Amino acid sequence: MHCQTEAAPRACVDVHALEAVALAATRSAAVASYDWVGRYDQKAADAAATKAMREALAQAPGRGTVVIGEGEKDDAPMLFNGEIVGTGNGPDFDIAVDPLEGTSFCAKDLPGSLATIAFGEPGTLWSPGPGFYMDKIVVPPQAKDVVDLDDPPERTLANVAAALGKKVSELRVMIMDKPRHKNLIARVLRAGAAVQTPAGGDVGGSLAVLLPTLDVDLLLGVGGTPEGVMTAAAVRALGGGMLGRLAPQRDEEADAIRAAGMSLDRVYECDELAAGDAFFVATGVTGGTLLDRPRKCEGKTTCESLLISRGEIRYLTHTTFE
Structure with a gap:
């Protein structure tokens, strides 16, 4: 600033x-x-x-x-x-x-x-208008250039593991324990990674990725847009990687986003969510x-x-x- x-x-x-x-x-x-x-x-x-x-x-x-x-x-x-x-x-x-x-x-x-x-x-700081939820990936600085929200989770795990010099089986992934994540959690487990599944709190989950003492390698899944923007401020300050895309959880939310002229397909990078110091x-x-x-x-x-x-x-x- x-x-x-x-x-x-x-x-x-x-x-x-x-x-x-x-x-x-x-x-x-x-x-x-x-x-x-x-x-x-x-x-x-x-x-x-x-x-x-x-x-x-x-x-x-x-x-x-x-x-x-x-x-x-x-x-x-x-x-x-x-x-x-x-x-x-x-x-x-x-x-x-x-x-x-x-x-x-x-x-x-x-x-x-x-x-x-x-x-x-x-x-x-990005304003999501009527968008309350977003799909997110948060990774440490070493993996910031190897993630893509359109990749299947198996490819994301492989790319992050390679960037961090680990095996997929050594990764620890943070995913909130929500019904919407049932399939995602199952696929990550089948790929061989370990999963932490807190009931909520994806700001804390994202911080765990950024803080080396907490032994979490990446965060995946849908969480709130306020948490996403706050997370982006921390990610940007520490040189980590983050991608986000609006992910409405109700038809009314999706309709409001479209009415506001916003895209449901656009992927936002960290420096768009937090575009300055x-x-x-x-x-x-x-x-x-x-x-x-x-x-x-x-x-x-x-x-x-x-x-x-x-x-x-x-x-x-x-x-x-x-």
Whole structure:
């Protein structure tokens, strides 16, 4: 993210200041939703996270536009598409957001729920309009040039394995455990690869591909477009590979996409989903292999966050006092 150069520039982007705001937003959302962990009330958890994140984003030094939010897809409390946040005194920037990724995990106190957000330069984060779902491939940098969404999964596995210097039998593939993926999972298993099948949370699944310590080689399957855009910000920042294509799950969604003049066949590359400098932030809500959950002890709350920006992965621990 850099200085804007149009005839009447608003301001230069202070990336560190925006990173601090993004971290404050995800931490606030994580702490607020944590009060609803294990209470089997997804909408209440979502509402708490959204309210806390909106309040934190109101302090952003500039004018942020929510390009894509999660609530419209899930009929949940949301930061809505087109919403403007921030003080207005500073740079413009785009936001892709899911205040509570993995609401069912939060409601049932299962690992994997996160508060997530991505910031990008104005006009650079892709807006899918009425498209709520997309087919995705996410791979590490070594395999970014060998994948094609039109390839059968067997060919994708062979190409990725060769790029990574592995056998197909050594690959670990992340695919969400959804009815729509039954055939895909079966084909990947028959090809000889191992499969991880979380019930949801494809942002976390994509991050597992990008983070070398988590031993996942690629992500396949259909997930949400908000998660896809946030993932693209992280993939771009780390030089990985990603492809996406709209994959409506209902006739009404497909009709709305066509009515908006968008193609159901076009494949988007990572630098189209996140077309400029961007960064990604997540804070743990229910723990797991990626990030720990908030810890409350003796009047203190400690959160663990992840910041992916400009080729770097940073883990940050933050403690607040009541």
